[in-house]
Amino acid sequence: MKTMDERPVQVGSARSGRFKKHHAEDLAGRSYTFICVALLIVIIISIVFFVASKGLSTFFRDGVSVSDFLFGSTWDPEGNQGDPVYGVLPFIFGSFATSLLAALIASPLSICASLFMTEIVPGWGKKLLQPVIELLAGIPSVVYGFVGLTVLVPFLRNVFPGQGIGIAAGSLVLSVMILPTITSVATDALSSLPRGLKESSFALGATRWQTISRVILPTVLPSILTGIVLGMARAFGEALAVQMVIGNAPHIPRSLFESASTLTSVITLDMGNTVMGSAHNDALWSMALALMFMTFIFVLLVRLLERRNRI
């Protein structure tokens, strides 16, 4: 939409031949962008509508109460212990625990990496790190999951009590996955800082470390937070890699090294095995709806942070 607004206004359009050609081009370009935007809007609206209509039928048609669904800690959709029970608290807990922990592990690393690239060794540091970070972002999640299952899980099993599978393994895998997201956002923010800010700090006699910790970091903090929120949103939505290393037991675990589940891992695990329109299937759609709702909150957070960011 921005590009359309910035389109140069036609001045002196009296010469008819030239005007017509320009006008036609302009109209074509304009309708093309309109179609693209409209298509996007239609797609988004239909996805939201579809997921909502499926997800809400758990509550309206299958008669599950919202509070039982969100705060119930028993998940027994097949009715193995009598009546089916749909409590997704363990999955919500698992999703939040893994993505928060992943952000906690990844943020310091990413911030240091971006400081290294922009402030400490801007020359070869950036040349070396930038491709590495981009490479990390390009690795498919199934590869992360498989490496996690083959390398990380046995390591955790040998070092810590438990089977190695669990929230710790999940958040470690996720932290590597969201590292590029946070790093690239932080690097962009750091390199777009006005030079004057740093130079005046140096002129006042501050050391490099003082400049970084007192001037640069506080200034770019909202941008870095944006990066962290974006990273968390990615971690929250990641399904495959987490599902491979987390164990998928539908319970709130007693430790970081005990089998647990996330919203996404349960959806991918059960979706193909359930019949469309059954209560179990509807419950999975409700979880998808909850996931989507969380994504909206993350986007909202990013918007708020961006607003604060405008100096």
Add this chain to the structure above:
Amino acid sequence: MKIKKPLLMICTLALVVMLAACGSKDTQGGSSASGTANNDKSSELSGSVLAVGSTALQPLVEQAAQKFMAKPEYSKIQVQVQGGGSGTGLTQVAGGQADIGNSDVFAEEKLKDESKDLVDHQVGVIAMAPVTNKDVGVDNLTQKQLVDIFTGKVTNWKEVGGKDEPIVIVNRPSSSGTRKTFEKYALGQKTEDLKGSIQEESSGTVKKIVSETPGAIGYLALSYLDDKVNVVKYDGVEATVENVKSGKYPVWAYEHMYTKGEPKPEVKAFLDYMASDEIQNNDVVELGYIPVSQMEVKRDADGNITK
């Protein structure tokens, strides 16, 4: 600026209407095209067959489809095989989106009323065996012991005659057909998901975890068994193809290919090919299934066994 916003809205709305109109026109075109395709297959079979469902059955159907389409008399038939799980397969065949629904379980177990229209074509038998990590020191488990393990009553291998080591359960998701088969025929009861138990979707991952995790127990189809895991006898009966055929070993299930009502000629041709000796005696055996024709016992949807 002020004029543009309503304009954008109007354009969007117009486009929505246009797209909606396009959509309905498309479906009309599609259905009429398939109608004509159905009419003019007097001489040679042509058309497309879509088989959707069970990932356990998918490799067999895919391999058979390749061979089927390579035959000159069927070269005009396109067979597409997709995964998605037994539930997806049954839903899509009952809803008419797919021609064949592949399933690990009887349709009656998943669907309610819709299953009446579905016609069952059994293309193979899959048997499962309990497996453990190699270090547990147990090579036979009774049904009672298995139930105790999978319901959490027994949590250490020494209670069933093995080493002093905690038991780690590696299960399938509660909706999975493999788990249903194992619960129904090995345990004889449903089990809940225990705290600390691991759930994995694919046989490959189950095998990997069982072979690497000390004290782990899981269950795998016979085709996945090798010396990386310790295969446990069930009530003293070894899980072999012979024991399954003779009915001594009870933990097995049919692989089903469902059609809605009587199949179209091209679908029927493919199903006949699946049931032919060419597939049953080669591909079925090769991929670790047991041909239905070689079974000395039969089983119905309620689990009743007849000789």
